[in-house]
Amino acid sequence: MHHSYATPEATYRFAKQFSHYKDFYARHDGLIFSKLGFGTFKKEPYKEENYIFDYKDALRTAIKSGINLIDTAINYRYQESEKEIGEVLAELIEKDEVKREELIVCSKGGFIPLCFPFPPNPYLWIDEHIVQKGLATLEDIELDQHCMTTDFLRYSLQQSLKNLQLECLDIYFLHNPETQLTKIGKSAFFEKLEAVFTLFETLVSENKIKSYGVAVWNALTYEEDNAEHINLEALFDVARKVGGQNHHFKYIQLPFNIAKTNAYSVANQKMSDGNYYTPLQVAHKLGLGVIGSSSLLQMHLFQKPFKPEVGYLLDSKMELQSDVQLALQFVRSSRGFISSLFSSTKSEHVIENGKIASINAVSSAKYNLLFKVEKST
Template identity: 30%
Template sequence: MATSSGTWAYRDRFGDRFGRTYFRRFGPGVVSSVGLGTYLGDPTDAVDDRYREALIAGLEAGINLVDTASNYRCGRSERVVGEALGESSVDRDRVVVASKAGFLPFDGERPDDPGEYVRERFVDTGLVDPGDLAQGSHCIAPEFLNAMLDRSLDALAVDSIDCYYVHNPETQLTVRDREAVYDQLGAAFEALERRRAAGDVGGYGLATWEAFRVPADHDAALDLAEVLDRAEAAADRAGLDEHGFRAVQLPFNVRMADAFTRERHDPDGEDGPVSALEFCHREGLSAFAAASLGQGDLTGKGSIPESVEARLAGDSPAQRALNFARSAPAVTAALVGCSRVEHVREAVAAGTFDPLGASAFDAVFE
């Protein structure tokens, strides 16, 4: 597990190479505000090799955050992250590792008949109750999450995972009502609280796509205040003094800014709703910006509005887009795909520039 002494030692290794607030507090220590994502790419050996090389390059150059999931690239992403952690010169206690569970993972490749695969591997074995499934591929029942956490620990070849996310819980809203999904999350959180007490995870959170940034009346909407209440109740049931809900992952970039602009989460029931990022800021939660480069759409010339780009530091559109995401309140890190070494080097270099200050960031939206 990442430790305070380990992550601070990692930070000190780089001296003043990086810009202001490049390393930020998370968990017991600090983490780089650029993180290595492992979502994109085909499930092939060639892509594995590129990821492994890029991950090692990033870990050794100043990025100590790696984000993955049990289903990414048919399970290959977790395995490659584990290999990179083992082959890198960076000790495990210096690296924050995040993974996720929710989508039923394949095993190395996409099967010819995914439905049959799900039946044989998950339903017929009793690992998943058909009543807990959404869209034939998503489950957040405690028994499933526990099994996926064990699978993640094995694939990553680690004793613990620093942040374990319940992945896209809004998927369950396609088959059940909102209150039932909150109940599901409460049960999931209790399972993760018990694993946290056992030392298998450092903390947990929700990784979402739509849930926290769409309007309140949207079919995929979930409320952060209600989620946090369920986490507090789960910790209570697990006999713990405080909950381990630490983080929210959601899309945020210069063209998908609704996590900052849409005010619909009420932290105290008195002052009125605030944005997802403002809620996280007030409640001491870390926000991790997914799709900070718009999955590649923000890397070309002219992809960022001129009025915004002029305010941002960086030598390329990709660096400026990363620095926009890193500038938002509560954002601990912006995640960037790392399937190629050259992309990692560019992301590392983005961290040598300062992000926008709070006033300058707010001025972008005036």
């Protein structure tokens, strides 16, 4: 078990080993993040082929290539993703190839993880592991898959720490809380959040997590009248209410890629000053770090090639070989994100993706032109 957590000095030391990289590190809350983070999400969890591969080699390569942000969730591949990360970190730390303090490790709680191999009957699993243990009632569980009771979340975090072989997580995200929003309504939802954030502050004081956040799919980018829209400042106010000025709500995670740019381009978030801002602008005003998920939109981005002018704006010297690299160049160039996640099971893809570190990010002026190119389609 590794007792420590990411520190400003160690993350800085890690980045310094890659001082030949260009625009590849960003600072938030004192820590230095690699602009690309290693994600471990694979959709369609019931498919057997999600279990015949593992992330271990790719993760080793990512860390050796200068990536120090590792993102997972307890339910990804029914706890297998977390366990694989745990094995790799234990091995690299043991061999002194990396120090725990150099890495920023995030996981998420909210979905019921089940386990692999699949339980023959998921309902029995839920009954035995959650209901009978008094962690939640069936009423608390939405769509047989999502639960936000404090007892369940504490259990979930403990299990994540065990899977990851760590004593402390750098960031713990409440995972897609909007899953419950439509069912329970806004006011009950914010009451639940208050209990959850109170628990998270407690977990910080117990040294089980260093900070927390909320990871969403569309909740922060939907228009206000959507039933799943969440107001970011309202979330932040809950943290301030339960944790005071020194609360530990420091991050949000939301999708951002070349096809899904709302976080950067659509002002859908109303703030207490009465004005509307983009989610990124709100995060910035509140001092929250933003991590982009789904940078490659689970590879759906590549069904047709990018327009040449997009390629040109992202990579005018034509140094990148693939559309995947262009897509990552797009997310890493956004000024508002401290890091963007991609997931890969093959070492050679990680190396390929990492090649964008050898060229500069796109300038803001060119970056903003991209949105004009996109709009004209």
